[in-house]
Amino acid sequence: MLNQEVHDKVVQAFEAKFGAHPEIVSYAPGRIEVLGNHTDYNEGYVLSAAIDKGTFFAVSPAADAKVTLEALDMGETYSCDIAEVAPIKDGMTWANYVIGTFNWLFDGNPAAAGKGFNAVFGGNIPLGAGLSSSAALEMATVLALAAIYGIERDRTTLAKIGQKAEHTFAGCPCGLLDQASSLYGKAGALVKSDFRFCRFENVDLGPTVAFMMVKSNAKHALVDGAYASRRQACEDAARYFADVLRKGSVTHLRDVTMAEWVLYRGGLSETTAKRAVHPIGEDERVLQASELLAKGDLKGFGALMYDSHESSRSWFENSCEELDAIVDAAKAIPAVYGARLSGGGFGGSCCLLVDPTAADAIATAITKEYKAKFGDEPTCSLIQPSDGAHLI
Numbered sequence: 191m192l193n194q195e196v197h198d199k200v201v202q203a204f205e206a207k208f209g210a211h212p213e214i215v216s217y218a219p220g221r222i223e224v225l226g227n228h229t230d231y232n233e234g235y236v237l238s239a240a241i242d243k244g245t246f247f248a249v250s251p252a253a254d255a256k257v258t259l260e261a262l263d264m265g266e267t268y269s270c271d272i273a274e275v276a277p278i279k280d281g282m283t284w285a286n287y288v289i290g291t292f293n294w295l296f297d298g299n300p301a302a303a304g305k306g307f308n309a310v311f312g313g314n315i316p317l318g319a320g321l322s323s324s325a326a327l328e329m330a331t332v333l334a335l336a337a338i339y340g341i342e343r344d345r346t347t348l349a350k351i352g353q354k355a356e357h358t359f360a361g362c363p364c365g366l367l368d369q370a371s372s373l374y375g376k377a378g379a380l381v382k383s384d385f386r387f388c389r390f391e392n393v394d395l396g397p398t399v400a401f402m403m404v405k406s407n408a409k410h411a412l413v414d415g416a417y418a419s420r421r422q423a424c425e426d427a428a429r430y431f432a433d434v435l436r437k438g439s440v441t442h443l444r445d446v447t448m449a450e451w452v453l454y455r456g457g458l459s460e461t462t463a464k465r466a467v468h469p470i471g472e473d474e475r476v477l478q479a480s481e482l483l484a485k486g487d488l489k490g491f492g493a494l495m496y497d498s499h500e501s502s503r504s505w506f507e508n509s510c511e512e513l514d515a516i517v518d519a520a521k522a523i524p525a526v527y528g529a530r531l532s533g534g535g536f537g538g539s540c541c542l543l544v545d546p547t548a549a550d551a552i553a554t555a556i557t558k559e560y561k562a563k564f565g566d567e568p569t570c571s572l573i574q575p576s577d578g579a580h581l582i
């Protein structure tokens with residue numbers, strides 16, 4: 191469904207339910223990770239983009255202390271008193287993203303809001319598909335509620351409010367990438383995040399390219415254990431480098447250069463050395479890629495995406511044969527500039543930088559290769575980097 195149609199549907203449903211036009215309508219998009227894989231917890235850099243699909247949130251203040259929510263896409267309604275806001279363990283867990291955000295907008299004391307609110311929301315991001323529908327819902331919520339209650343906060347603080355809701359109400363220990371990308375997105379541009387200093391800026395991509403997300407159907411077991419062991423290896427390596435480099439200032443792999451890794455890797459176990467070089471290389475690729483984009487070098491940018499995938503495949507070992515097959519198929523198509531796995535890995539999606547005028551041919555070629563190997567079809571969607579969250 192088009193964004194305008196989703197907007198109209200949400201507003202009409204609000205009017206039908208509450209008998210008046212909503213006072214505030216907000217919009218927040220999902221996001222894609224473009225370069226910089228497993229760098230966030232190493233205090234490094236990521237390039238991402240807000241996508242052209244999102245969530246609309248229509249709201250008005252309530253006359254009393256009641257919060258009433260309707261999730262249009264679920265066909266469900268939830269309500270509670272502002273003094274009873276608490277994580278929902280089973281049943282309508284979608285409400286956690288909204289009431290959790292409300293809770294932390296008021297620093298954990300939602301009763302201080304005085305009055306409740308009436309809201310209807312809905313969107314067109316596929317849920318649980320790695321495009322971060324959860325952060326979109328949080329950011330749409332936080333913008334709309336901040337407006338309703340007259341609360342002014344900078345964007346990074348709003349992003350952190352959503353992240354806190356996700357941690358404590360939805361039970362997902364996510365980084366800040368999803369919320370920041372949803373807020374800081376810009377049409378035709380990427381979001382460059384620096385996770386040490388929580389700094390976010392836009393890097394222009396230009397109007398002639400777009401992304402294609404190719405979702406494999408691969409879901410591999412042991413993903414949680416594999417994620418935890420990768421994270422552990424990065425922390426172990428950072429401690430080792432802090433020791434041997436005697437810099438005193440090394441706390442994360444962000445502080446280690448590729449040259450230092452080459453010189454000192456011998457003191458690490460082979461596996462730990464392999465894991466450590468991935469975020470170190472990804473940080474360097476993000477910085478280099480930003481410079482290439484400033485010069486309009488899309489080919490160079492794409493080559494770094496291929497390097498990123500190769501690093502995932504051979505060093506970090508968070509790829510799988512389905513994702514490798516998508517990237518291999520992409521390499522044979524001239525209208526694809528670059529491709530890599532996107533997100534945690536071990537399944538999920540690949541992100542391709544493409545010439546959008548060739549989108550249909552690219553999707554057909556990749557689907558054909560994939561189907562020949564695995565029997566089923568991946569899902570290809572063209573994505574235009576788009577504006578971040580805003581009030582309508």
Ligand code: ADP
Nearest residue numbers: 261263284312313317318319320321322323324
């Ligand atoms: P992702 O963020 O990758 O889409 P998550 O599992 O983190 O996947 O978040 C998906 C969850 O967010 C859904 O199961 C639902 O609880 C909530 N959610 C997101 N968008 C909506 C929506 N439009 N309507 C209802 N719930 C939503």
Ligand code: MG
Nearest residue numbers: 322323324325
């Ligand atoms: Mg999510």
